[in-house]
Amino acid sequence: MKQAKLDADHLSQWIGSKQTTEETISVEPLHRMRAALDLEPQTMRNGEVVPELWHWAYFLKPARASELGRDGHAALGEFMPPVPLPRRMWAGGRVKFSAPLRVGEIARRESTVRDVRIKQGRTGILCFVEVEHCIHVGDEIKLSEINNIVYRDMQQPGDSNTQAPEVPVDALWTREVKPDSTLLFRYSALTFNGHRIHYDLDYCRQQEGYPGLVVHGPLTATLLIEMARHQNPGKPINRCEFRAYSPLFNNAPFTLNGKMDRTDTILWAANPQGRLAMKATVSHAA
16 A cells, blocks of 8 residues: 655644634433443533543534545544544543633634644654644633644555553552443434444445444543542542554453652553553642
């Protein structure tokens, strides 16, 4: 397969692209998220706080079926730049929680493409797109986040498979996760994510060369945050930061791990080979 070439000047025209979505924060997505994460049912009413990262179940931009790309995502070229690379992944990001988002509020998410960067990696060319989201209620910013999306070419014959970094060895807490296809399907449905790598096994294997269904990066991040919340009851989260190192798949269990580092919680997901899949740092309010 021929390596794709990228026109940096053309793609940079999408820097500054904006999109706005407004939504009433209802309880139904929260109840469904609890069920998907296998948490105890809990009745939520107006005024209650949306758990950290569960805002990803809101502000979903529905694209018509005829407007989808081959991979199931909305076709590029409108809000997001038309990067001509076939593989895309959530590479990480950071979130700042300025004030709680509450059930019943009418919220507005303003999204902006902040940067487009092209790099040469060990296995080919990469394109990183940085997107900022700010959620407002009236004039108040409830939270702001940066998401990093990476686009890459298909793996070529002879490409080296670089091992992910080793994980820390001093975890205070560890939990095993068995990411079956039902969990991945339900999270895709909750976030209206049509990306076929999360539910279409034939597409994963035959088109993108993955050994199994790919676990959503935001799902792994959410599971890590849930561990931080469970281990630090009553401590609000001020900010969190994530970096993805290697994909996780539904064909084998992985582990969530964590420890305290002064006032921060350090968390990581380890793949079945004991290597780093994702790392997170969570800062708590005093």
